[in-house]
Every structure is written in C-alpha cells, then in structure tokens.
Amino acid sequence: MGRWLVLSLVGLCLSGMAVAARADIYRCNRNGQVSYQQAPCEAGSANVRLQGENASSLLLGCYDVAxxxxxxxxxxxxxxxxxTGGGTAATRMxxxxxxxxxxVGRAYHLVVAEGVVMQDDAGEISHGIYHGxxxxxxxxxxxxxPFATGIITKRATCDSQAQ
Structure with missing residues (x-):
C-alpha cells in the first residue's frame, strides 16, 4: 500500500510540472506599451490571456532589425x-x-527550433523570423x-510606433 502512495505522489508532482510548463502568458498594453508576462497585467492595463504551449512562443513580440x-x-x-513594421505593410505569416x-539552419549554421515565414513566400530560403x-x-x-538578414535583437516591450 505504501508503494502505491509513493507512486501516486510522484504522478501528481509530474502532472503539476506539466501544467506549469504550459502556463498562461498575458499580453499587457498600458498606454501603448505592449509586454508579455506570466502574471496577470497590473491594474489599468489592457489584458489578453494567451493559453497553452504555443502561446508562450518566444517569437511573439518586437524586434530591432538592422x-x-x-x-x-x-x-x-x-x-x-x-x-508589422519595418517600413512594410502588415504581412501574414x-x-x-x-x-x-x-x-535556414543549413544556410546560416544554426539549429532552428521554431520560426514563422511569409504566407505566400516561394523563395529558395523562406523569408521569416526564426529562433534557435x-x-x-x-x-x-x-x-x-527582404530588407534584412542576420542575428536580431528581441525586446520584451514594443514601441508605440510599431503598433
């Protein structure tokens, strides 16, 4: 009986870790400044909850590109x-x-874990943003x-002009 109790506790701990790994991400907008965080937004911020594993994609947010x-x-x-931004119209990805x-990994000597590419891109190497x-x-x-290639700087918050 004691063995089943230990196994049950281990199972509960593992399932709790799985839930924590899929924690919600909150998109907060306060006075035009957008940020992504794991805790609910502070009072006075527009609050959008993104759920699940994909919501926590490291690709979401703002970048400085060239x-x-x-x-x-x-x-x-x-x-x-x-x-959006970069002097181009909104582009679906x-x-x-x-x-x-x-x-992309072969061409630029990277191990690419995730990426988003332009919807209708037919180039030899797909235009997009990658993480790895x-x-x-x-x-x-x-x-x-089309306007830049290389390592980029990701920021946690977005400038109001990028909206």
Missing amino acids: SQPGIRLTRRSEDDYVM RPATVDERTQ QNAQREDVFFVHL
Missing part, C-alpha cells in the same frame, strides 16, 4: 501570425515547416527578410 526598428510579430490564431527550419541556437549554443533570433 535599420528597421520595431518589427512586431503578433498572433491572430494558432497558425496565423502578422508581422505562418509557422515554418521542418524543411524550412532545416534549410548558433554554433556556440547561444540562444539567438534570426531574421531572413
């Missing part, structure tokens, strides 16, 4: 993203396929877009 600061990636649905991530590791196993964000 001479085009304020690229923003937002989500409309699980398979539909929108990129979709999750990158395994083949697209592999292609470089040869030194450092966490990096990489952009391959």
